[in-house]
Amino acid sequence: MTKARTARERASRRSDVEVPALGPLGLLRWAWRQLTKMSTALVLLLLLAIAAVPGSLFPQRVQDPDEVASYIQANPTMGPWLDRLQLFDVYSSYWFSAIYLLLFISLVGCVIPRALQHFRAWRSKPPRTPQRISRLPQYRKVMLGGRDGAAGPTPDEAIERAAAALKKRGYRVQPQDLGSAAPSVAAERGMLKEVGNIIFHVALLAVLISVAVGSLFGYKGQKVVVEGESFVNTLVDYDSFTPGTNFDADWLNPFSVQLNSFEATFSRDTSDPEHYGQPTDFNADVTLTDKPGATPQDVHLAVNKPLNVNGTKVYLVGNGYAPVVRVKDGAGHVAYEGPVVTVPSDSVYTSSMTLKVPDAGPDQLGFVGLLLPTAVSKDGEIPKSVDPGLNNPALILSSFTGDLGLDSGQPQNVYVLDTQHLKELNSMTSSNGPVLLDGQHRKVELPEHKGSVEFLDVKRYVGLDVHSDPGRIPAFISFLAAFAGLIMSLFIARRRAWVRATEAEDANGVRCTVLEYGLLARGEDHRLGVEAEKLTALWTSLWEDRGVRDYHLKSSDEA
Structure with missing residues (x-):
């Protein structure tokens, strides 16, 4: 009974003790200690990885604003809410930036006191x-x-x-x-063991800074260049362009690249029929002018051998055929003449082609079809390509007339022809049949006196990928430093x-x-x-x- 009373008295005395309040300064000190723990940095790193997931699930406005608009239009209920949560602008959102900044502060708060402590230990x-x-x-x-x-x-x-x-x-x-x-x-x-540990963490900070610099001030873009044509590194000359968050178009390096010729090498080893006709090498001869007024220089561009123009990388990432066609309208005027970029769809370079001719009169014209590099036809069958080499090129086209919708101001995909409001002139299923152009039949008249289409030549084109990342070299150096620091911390x-x-x-x-x-x-x-x-x-x-x-x-x- 006495022991129980004593315990109650002690509990009563403990309950009477008032715990002093932390106060604003104490609360800030406690929050700083929690933030600068290594366990907190690891949690923030995990949160950063999780926060980046929506960037791959939803279209991003900085990459394709049209796709974002289409997504919101297709999802009228959920789309606006996702936009309010900045899920279409993940990498520039407030919550992603907050996690990134907290991770940076946490690592700085971990590394600096640790480095100072080790410096004092070294001198002691x-x-x-x-x-x-x-x-x-x-x-x-x-x-x-x-x-x-x-x-x-x-x-x-x-x-x-x-x-x-x-x-x-x-x-x-x-x-x-x-x-x-x-x-x-x-x-x-x-003592170098702890130095390696500090170098590793400092290098991680440098990697974060380098990635941030690259995403803020870098850019990437794509351009298709046909033989004989040039690409100038200006904003209007890109087919697609993805700038960094704080990128300014005035920072573009004023260089130009002209494609003189392109050669694709295909396997011709008859002893290996499985790989016969597959590409083995791609080479482009280009003329580079690295700045206005500079002397042009002939250079070689190949896969995995990009051009480096004052820190901007130009990669060879694709190629194909561009048939040169001439389209005349019903009045006999040339409405279009030039190469048309096609998109390869199989290993023998059967390529889809789309051509819109808004300048034709009295009605606009549109064409869709296929380019066959080596066309082979049998009686009663549709021609097909049997080899990627340009041995017997042929065009099989469907033609349409009417309003192409280009004057409405709505952006359109250049590789897609909306035939919903067009009248069909030629096709595989129509009575007029398709437009077939090859070495023997170079020109075909369109039905209803709508004009004609002529097959002139075939050129090659290349796809260029242009990258400018000012944080790339610092990030690589930081990675090497982090690796060296990790080795030091593990083996010393x-x-x-x-x-x-x-x-x-x-x-x-x-x-x-x-x-x-x-x-x-x-x-x-x-x-x-x-x-x-x-x-x-x-x-x-x-x-x-x-x-x-x-x-x-x-x-x-x-x-």
Whole structure:
């Protein structure tokens, strides 16, 4: 009963104690400590990876605003809410930027105090020799002297030579209590282990900064260039362009590239029919003018061998055929003449073609069909291509007339022809049949006196991918630094060693010096025992002339 009453009294007294409030400054200090924990940085890194997932699930406005508008129009209920949550602008959203910034602050808060602490530890002296070295994980004793009656070195001499030897092994040493009965030396090595750890974290910060710089000030774009045509690095000359968040069009490098010729090499090994006709190499000869007024230079562009124009990379990423056609309208005027870029759809370069002719009169014209590089036809069958090489090119087209809808102001896909409001003139299913143009039939008149289409030639085109990332080189250097720091932190061992020397006599009464030494590792170190054995071998080589033996004293001393 008394014990229960006492417990209640203690609980009552504890409940009466008022815990002081943290206050604004204390709350900020607590929040800063929580933010700068390494566990918090890892959680933020995981959150950043999760936050990037919607960027691959939903179309992004910076890449394709038309697709975003189409998505919102197709989802009138959910689309506006997703837009309010900035799921179409993930990488520039407030919540993504907040996670990114918090991760950056967390890493800075982790690294700077750790670096300062290690700097102070580096400048400080190794810790003093413990009183009981024998309690260390690795402990040894050796006796110096006593062989053939030779006296061992004095304790001070032993410690001075031991300190010099440890210094050669990379230890920083601090002799202690020289002149006393038991002088010693404290040694420490492996300070670069923590340096590597700090380098690793600083490099991660540099990677984050480099990625941010690239996403803010970089850009990428695509352009299709036909043989004989040029590409000028201006905003209006791109087929598609994705700028960084803070990119300014005035920053574009004013260079130009003219495609002189393109050659695709295909396998012609008849002993390997499975891979016959497959592409083996692509090469483009271009003329590069790296700035206005500069001397043009002929350069070679190949796959995985991009052009580097003042930090801007130009890659060869695609190719195909561009048939040259001439279209005349019903009045006999040339409404279009030039190459038409086609899109390959199979391994033999059967390519789809779309041509819109808004300048035709009195009605606009449109064509869709196929380019067959090596056309082969059989009686009663549709021609098809049997080889990617340009051996017997042919065009099979369907023609349409009417309003193409280009004057409405609505953007259209150049590779898609909307035939919903057009009148069909030629097709596979119509009575007029398709428009077939090949080496024998170069020109075909369209029905209802709508004009004609003529097959003039076939050119090659290439797809260029232009990248400018100012953070690319810093990110690569930071990655190398992070890798080097990781290797340092993994393979450099942080160790401390202490050596103490005392005078003694062996069993024959000869004065000798007992050298005892122990080692301690910072963290796990499975090689600590190997290091102890190496120190034993080191003492043996230092005092070989004096004799180094296992420690054995006279029985009186042992007692």
